[in-house]
Amino acid sequence: MSLQLAKMTARDAKTALSSRVLVIPLGSTEQHGPHLPLATDTTITSKITQSLIDLRPEQAIVAPMIPFGCSGEHSMIPGTLSVSTQALEFYLVELVRSSEANQAIAIVSAHGGNAVSLLNAHRILQSEGRKIMAWIPTVDALISAAERHQAPLSFRGLWQPDLHAGRTETSIMLALDPTSVNVQAARAGALEDPAKLIEMMKVGGIGAVSKNGVIGDPAGASVEEGLLILSAFAEDLISKFDKFYQKVIS
Numbered sequence: 168m169s170l171q172l173a174k175m176t177a178r179d180a181k182t183a184l185s186s187r188v189l190v191i192p193l194g195s196t197e198q199h200g201p202h203l204p205l206a207t208d209t210t211i212t213s214k215i216t217q218s219l220i221d222l223r224p225e226q227a228i229v230a231p232m233i234p235f236g237c238s239g240e241h242s243m244i245p246g247t248l249s250v251s252t253q254a255l256e257f258y259l260v261e262l263v264r265s266s267e268a269n270q271a272i273a274i275v276s277a278h279g280g281n282a283v284s285l286l287n288a289h290r291i292l293q294s295e296g297r298k299i300m301a302w303i304p305t306v307d308a309l310i311s312a313a314e315r316h317q318a319p320l321s322f323r324g325l326w327q328p329d330l331h332a333g334r335t336e337t338s339i340m341l342a343l344d345p346t347s348v349n350v351q352a353a354r355a356g357a358l359e360d361p362a363k364l365i366e367m368m369k370v371g372g373i374g375a376v377s378k379n380g381v382i383g384d385p386a387g388a389s390v391e392e393g394l395l396i397l398s399a400f401a402e403d404l405i406s407k408f409d410k411f412y413q414k415v416i417s
């Protein structure tokens with residue numbers, strides 16, 4: 168049986184969904200500097216979601232990807248397509264409300280810009296009695312996975328300064344789709360304190376902090392590091408998914 172909702176008939180979906188969580192991947196179409204594709208976050212979200220489906224075929228089914236999210240701070244750079252935080256929040260709430268009242272749903276997004284909408288939608292839907300889970304990547308998930316796997320020190324120390332199209336995302340894309348990475352064009356962007364950069368971006372967008380659309384430095388990115396990051400995200404998602412599944416279905 169296909170585990171993709173889009174390929175099922177309505178009748179097959181009814182049977183399959185009665186004992187499974189519907190996983191909705193939420194990406195973004197957003198500039199990722201001169202060297203990474205606009206679909207970077209969508210590609211990463213898709214891979215992490217697929218890892219879950221592959222490992223939990225009796226518990227999960229994947230819905231079609233939502234390719235647009237909140238990327239307002241990047242909208243001045245061509246190619247970015249985005250909606251507001253409120254629009255995405257409402258969209259997610261409406262989408263989940265359209266499913267059967269008892270359907271368990273997990274929304275997965277690798278794009279940090281979607282976090283506010285996703286967590287707000289989660290709170291609203293939970294208060295309405297919906298069986299809903301939201302997953303976004305966290306620095307803690309990476310650090311704990313790095314420690315469990317005894318990853319090299321360089322890996323453990325790289326998270327904080329690397330917010331957008333830097334070493335983290337370049338490593339992941341080298342691991343997932345190396346032909347989509349223009350290694351020759353990769354350059355460092357803003358390297359200041361990330362907390363300060365985030366505040367500046369809230370006011371002036373990416374243009375206020377980085378000329379090339381990068382925050383961090385792609386130098387040092389590698390396939391090995393990308394695979395490690397992906398497995399850390401997948402492990403975190405699966406452990407949270409298992410707890411959710413036990414609570415709402417078993």
Ligand SMILES: [Zn+2]
Pocket residue numbers: 199207208278331332336
């Ligand atoms: Zn990204």
